[in-house]
Amino acid sequence: MSDTTAATERPASDGPAMEVRFRGGGFAPQSRRWVGVAVFVALVALVEWGTRAGWISPLTLPRPSDVFGTFVELWNSGLLFKHLGPSLSRLAVGAALGASAGVLLGVLIGLFSYVRAGLVPLVAAIFPIPKIALLPLFVIWFGIDEGSKYALIAFGTFTPTVVATYGAVDNVDRSLIRMGQSFGLSWLSIVRKIVLPGAMPGILSGLRISLAIAIILLVAAEMLGAEYGIGAYILQAGSLYDLERLFAGVVILSLLGVIVSAAIAQIERRVLGWRT
Amino acid sequence: MSDTTAATERPASDGPAMEVRFRGGGFAPQSRRWVGVAVFVALVALVEWGTRAGWISPLTLPRPSDVFGTFVELWNSGLLFKHLGPSLSRLAVGAALGASAGVLLGVLIGLFSYVRAGLVPLVAAIFPIPKIALLPLFVIWFGIDEGSKYALIAFGTFTPTVVATYGAVDNVDRSLIRMGQSFGLSWLSIVRKIVLPGAMPGILSGLRISLAIAIILLVAAEMLGAEYGIGAYILQAGSLYDLERLFAGVVILSLLGVIVSAAIAQIERRVLGWRT
Amino acid sequence: MDIRLEAIRHAYGDTEVLQDISLAIPAGRIVCLVGPSGCGKSTLLRFIGGLERPMEGRVLQIGAPPEGCLNPLTFVFQDFALLPWRTVQGNISLVLEDHGIRGKRARAIIDDVLARTRLSDFASALPKQLSGGMKQRVAIARALAVNPAVMLMDEPLSALDSQTRELLMDDLITLWTRQPFTSVYVTHNLAEAVRLGHRIVVLSRRPGRICEVVEIEKPLAERLYADPDLDEVQRHLWEMMRDEARAAEEELIDV
Amino acid sequence: MDIRLEAIRHAYGDTEVLQDISLAIPAGRIVCLVGPSGCGKSTLLRFIGGLERPMEGRVLQIGAPPEGCLNPLTFVFQDFALLPWRTVQGNISLVLEDHGIRGKRARAIIDDVLARTRLSDFASALPKQLSGGMKQRVAIARALAVNPAVMLMDEPLSALDSQTRELLMDDLITLWTRQPFTSVYVTHNLAEAVRLGHRIVVLSRRPGRICEVVEIEKPLAERLYADPDLDEVQRHLWEMMRDEARAAEEELIDV
Amino acid sequence: QNRKVVVGALRFTSHSGSFIAVERGYFADAGLDVELKFFQAAQPMAVAIASGDVDFGVTAISGGLISLAQKGAVKVIGGALSEEEGIDGQQILVSDAAYQSGITSPAMLDGKTYGVTQTGSSFHYVGSRVAEAEGIELTYKPLQKVGAVIGALKSGQIDAWNIVPHIAKPLAGSGAVHIIGAVQDYLPRYQTTTVFTSTENAAEERALTESFLAGFSRGVSDYNATMIDRAGGQEGVDEMVKLIHNYVYTDRPLDKAAPSIINGTMRINEGARLNVASVRDQLEWFQAEGLVDESITLDMLVDTSYVETFQA
Numbered sequence A, B: 001m002s003d004t005t006a007a008t009e010r011p012a013s014d015g016p017a018m019e020v021r022f023r024g025g026g027f028a029p030q031s032r033r034w035v036g037v038a039v040f041v042a043l044v045a046l047v048e049w050g051t052r053a054g055w056i057s058p059l060t061l062p063r064p065s066d067v068f069g070t071f072v073e074l075w076n077s078g079l080l081f082k083h084l085g086p087s088l089s090r091l092a093v094g095a096a097l098g099a100s101a102g103v104l105l106g107v108l109i110g111l112f113s114y115v116r117a118g119l120v121p122l123v124a125a126i127f128p129i130p131k132i133a134l135l136p137l138f139v140i141w142f143g144i145d146e147g148s149k150y151a152l153i154a155f156g157t158f159t160p161t162v163v164a165t166y167g168a169v170d171n172v173d174r175s176l177i178r179m180g181q182s183f184g185l186s187w188l189s190i191v192r193k194i195v196l197p198g199a200m201p202g203i204l205s206g207l208r209i210s211l212a213i214a215i216i217l218l219v220a221a222e223m224l225g226a227e228y229g230i231g232a233y234i235l236q237a238g239s240l241y242d243l244e245r246l247f248a249g250v251v252i253l254s255l256l257g258v259i260v261s262a263a264i265a266q267i268e269r270r271v272l273g274w275r276t
Numbered sequence C, D: 001m002d003i004r005l006e007a008i009r010h011a012y013g014d015t016e017v018l019q020d021i022s023l024a025i026p027a028g029r030i031v032c033l034v035g036p037s038g039c040g041k042s043t044l045l046r047f048i049g050g051l052e053r054p055m056e057g058r059v060l061q062i063g064a065p066p067e068g069c070l071n072p073l074t075f076v077f078q079d080f081a082l083l084p085w086r087t088v089q090g091n092i093s094l095v096l097e098d099h100g101i102r103g104k105r106a107r108a109i110i111d112d113v114l115a116r117t118r119l120s121d122f123a124s125a126l127p128k129q130l131s132g133g134m135k136q137r138v139a140i141a142r143a144l145a146v147n148p149a150v151m152l153m154d155e156p157l158s159a160l161d162s163q164t165r166e167l168l169m170d171d172l173i174t175l176w177t178r179q180p181f182t183s184v185y186v187t188h189n190l191a192e193a194v195r196l197g198h199r200i201v202v203l204s205r206r207p208g209r210i211c212e213v214v215e216i217e218k219p220l221a222e223r224l225y226a227d228p229d230l231d232e233v234q235r236h237l238w239e240m241m242r243d244e245a246r247a248a249e250e251e252l253i254d255v
Numbered sequence E: 001q002n003r004k005v006v007v008g009a010l011r012f013t014s015h016s017g018s019f020i021a022v023e024r025g026y027f028a029d030a031g032l033d034v035e036l037k038f039f040q041a042a043q044p045m046a047v048a049i050a051s052g053d054v055d056f057g058v059t060a061i062s063g064g065l066i067s068l069a070q071k072g073a074v075k076v077i078g079g080a081l082s083e084e085e086g087i088d089g090q091q092i093l094v095s096d097a098a099y100q101s102g103i104t105s106p107a108m109l110d111g112k113t114y115g116v117t118q119t120g121s122s123f124h125y126v127g128s129r130v131a132e133a134e135g136i137e138l139t140y141k142p143l144q145k146v147g148a149v150i151g152a153l154k155s156g157q158i159d160a161w162n163i164v165p166h167i168a169k170p171l172a173g174s175g176a177v178h179i180i181g182a183v184q185d186y187l188p189r190y191q192t193t194t195v196f197t198s199t200e201n202a203a204e205e206r207a208l209t210e211s212f213l214a215g216f217s218r219g220v221s222d223y224n225a226t227m228i229d230r231a232g233g234q235e236g237v238d239e240m241v242k243l244i245h246n247y248v249y250t251d252r253p254l255d256k257a258a259p260s261i262i263n264g265t266m267r268i269n270e271g272a273r274l275n276v277a278s279v280r281d282q283l284e285w286f287q288a289e290g291l292v293d294e295s296i297t298l299d300m301l302v303d304t305s306y307v308e309t310f311q312a
């Protein structure tokens, strides 16, 4: 009833033979690094040309070479680090406070129904409050020294971290938790060994956003009685309508953002190597 | 060799019989609506009591009943709508501009490798730039009228929308696209009928964040020569250190945020009913 | 319309995936491709369907596709590949729209294929409301709607539980018996292969080559569930593949 | 240690899921639960394992668990339930840590169970590097590590391709033959049930009741791949279930 | 058909010249159809003039204004508010805490913190000149907004500040802060605010600029005559307050707003006369602090061809 034949075959029907038409491919982004660099260079060159030729008025955009000059000057005079130091420490302290409080509360919300019911609406209500609107209050609450700067940045990073964290806890694979219970693991073991590591990817990607917000808030934070700091530098440049310095400051912040984002990517690669 | 028996069984071994220990449950958040309300009420009552009893200084927090009074006054005098009107139109126009440009560019980045390579680094560099730092420039670029307000809000919603959109396009199930190709669908059909609807959930959830940012930016936008508007109202209250009005304004923004978020949830329920 | 593969070879980067595959797929018959994990079955099917191009060798279609055939080489995927935002009929009309078939004509085709797959009652259901078996029947209805010359089926049943699998096999046999179609059917499951295949092509583990081609004469309609007549063939196939399958299974995946 | 179910009934909201289930699971034997989709097999298994409580009826354990048993009722899940961030040995030590077993003692247990599941070479691999079959073998090793009185297996093979399934069935038979364990084994797959079960319990479609209990005398070790001796039992089971399975399969899911 | 121009203003009594000229039709008489555009702060107004959104404005000289002048965008064309002996001008305030610790005159502020809105603002200039005169050192805290400075001063987080009288007096009245001196003791005839316009207007639109100054000056004379010289008696003051109340403190009822408006009365220069000496002093200070470019000359900042200038 069954018949085993060799793998040689002859065509069974006649007619014109043609190759099948290819219709796949595409929809798969490929990386082309140099294009990004090229676009950057082209943009800068365009502005440089425009400002030199005069069809970009000096009121509209500064000359990129002048911005670069300002930057070099900042570096040489050591002022760069005088500004960068306080800003970085504000970022570090504020973001650390806000993010750790946010992760803590987010985990609690994720674990306890009552905490969730009580605090989620509150967090949702706090989220759309612009932090600069609260500056006058922050002065009263935390003073005009470092306190209010830390508080503002902490406050700004807190809410997105909470939201990202409890979302991450909610998304931990329930079947893993069920597995833990089925092996009689204690509640604490389940939280420590299953829930927290499982929520890690979500928490880290939330942190990416929170830190971007922290950098953005640096300017707002340094509105309040900061003598040194990138934000203060930018504000001062703005109030003096000194576009070269304004752009130099903005470029520094932008670099800072790119560096922080790269650092988190690095951490993710280390800590989340287990992801497929 | 096989033997079919009825479903009655006798225990096969002796010894003490005990029920198996229950060890499941938990880790499944339950909704308890009233807790959220209770927490709100308790907080407000606490502050009211504190400000009345005097252990919260009037410099620290306004009395909730006074804030409510301010709100009622705003309502009665019709000033509420005088402020709300321009703010809402700024939000609508600015967010519509920013979000539609963002979605467009995001889709292009998602579809074309060259656009992606050229623009993703640019968007990443623009993301951490604080919009308030650019206020002086916006005045020159877009004037002090509605133009610069629209532009600021549009600019703020643009970058997160781009990032969310191209992420959403990247996440469209490749097997659906392959299916489209296997049925010989045209490139345009695949984009229209598979890529865009598939990216919809991601785009909408990105929009949720973008709109929250738009509301936050309202205050910054109305720093620029706005007479009416919630942001202007808050700024004015802040500069007069009038906490009642400051809080009334903040509450309005917060409500606005909650409403917008609820509206998007509603749209999601309508448009994304196909999700499991 | 027949398909002929000529001396196909392919590699992804440094991994040789397929070597020297020559094969004919005669019209009106079901050819099953079996082989261990990762031996290149899906890749081969994508070559046949024109979704990918082999590095060497050619895939030829011989003779013209039948009258009224909208998409000669039509896939049925393991994961169904239904658009979750379209109803059952919307998913079918998707593949008609691009051929300008709308309205009444589309309606007629859709009704016909839904009736053939016993889905007429579910025309307006969304995929999320359907069980796995029903989803795959929708995918089969969609494939039938374009009146294909060859159906390329990549493990169409392996996402389903085993009872549903049995039911769908019955359905496929009924469909084929009523109107024989040509098909290349990729599967891991030897029981499935001996149940549905007129010809079973056994591939070695990666790099995949053709080990053996087995013909089964017994007509599809006469093959039983757990058919003792087929047990022998199935055991023969398994003897041939067991060690390769084990070796393929125990490879570490490097990510 | 035996398990006895007494008159179990359960409903989720308005959907009656299980009705009047009474059943004994004798020590040292594999009891297979088969039944159509959604008939409550997994629910029943969760009751037995204490992960959920039935609305009516009781699950009793009779006699003490054997010496050195850390977790009498131990699950093996369909989706493996391995922690992706722990290596193979980390996943096993997870279930020992809570019993205070660390260091050398843990090492010894882990080495033993990895050897029994032929995984010794993969102790430091991460789950993402393993094929499905190897993942499930890790899950089985983990279950063995706590020296269970009863293994509760919920479709342990149905996430695997059919060749891997065959290989794992061989592994399970080898494990059982070397040291018989008690098990409740839920499956959709009748071929699996007749291959592994000493006793097969057939449930009706939802609400699940016991339709029939079939005993198979032929020793596990003597049952063949595609065993003609078992074909008859399998066909008998399928005759009994086919219509119910079809009806269960064609229900719309309301979401 | 009158020519349309946009005039920038803050809702301060010091901008009353423009308000009166609009209300009493002086601009219309000069052939201008004036639209008032209100700002929250002076800095954006300077930028708005540079961008062409606003034609004329009145504001203090700040680093930003000088920068824009250097870029060829704006020009100072006249003077507005001045300190004048005998009229309450800007006051120097200290916090209650500082006052309690014994600081009762600006000379005792050595090593204390001084509130400013921004680096290079007029507050910075004033504080710096006071410190120079007293030979003391001050630390400047930029707080961006007047409100924030008030909050910081009230809560004792900064020690001192200077501000216009209609804000200083009610604050001092509440007891949270104390007045310890007047700015005019250090900067007599300080040209607090100036009238300015775009370079284009100043250079190309001479007729337009003159028309504006004409209308504005009539408003200013009315203001000085009524509010300072009391030419119309109490009745005149009441009427003027009512007029100004259309623009300032609009959210408060008239009876509550009136004292603040009256308290805010300061001399606005007749005919927009400009104290060039004070302007030069300010420019030199900005340059000395390194806030603006050394190369800027007074000519780049000021166009003296429109109004009478004086040096004092």
Ligand SMILES: Nc1ncnc2c1ncn2[C@@H]1O[C@H](COP(=O)(O)OP(=O)(O)OP(=O)(O)O)[C@@H](O)[C@H]1O
Pocket (backbone or CB within 6 Å): C012, C015, C017, C035, C036, C037, C038, C039, C040, C041, C042, C043, C044, C188, C206
């Ligand atoms: N696009 C690709 N890029 C790189 N390698 C690929 C790609 N597609 C498949 N491969 C590799 O080629 C080999 C064959 O893959 P293919 O999917 O054809 O195997 P298969 O026989 O269908 O396996 P399975 O039985 O698991 O479905 C595998 O090792 C796979 O990892």
Ligand SMILES: Nc1ncnc2c1ncn2[C@@H]1O[C@H](COP(=O)(O)OP(=O)(O)OP(=O)(O)O)[C@@H](O)[C@H]1O
Pocket (backbone or CB within 6 Å): D012, D015, D017, D035, D036, D037, D038, D039, D040, D041, D042, D043, D044, D188, D206
């Ligand atoms: N936690 C729950 N809440 C509500 N309904 C549930 C829950 N768990 C299961 N059900 C329902 O109970 C019924 C039985 O579910 P169960 O998972 O036990 O079936 P099953 O026999 O294991 O099905 P399958 O063969 O698909 O695995 C199904 O209709 C299911 O939808």
Ligand SMILES: [Mg+2]
Pocket (backbone or CB within 6 Å): C041, C042, C043, C154
């Ligand atoms: Mg495959």
Ligand SMILES: [Mg+2]
Pocket (backbone or CB within 6 Å): D041, D042, D043, D154
């Ligand atoms: Mg189940």
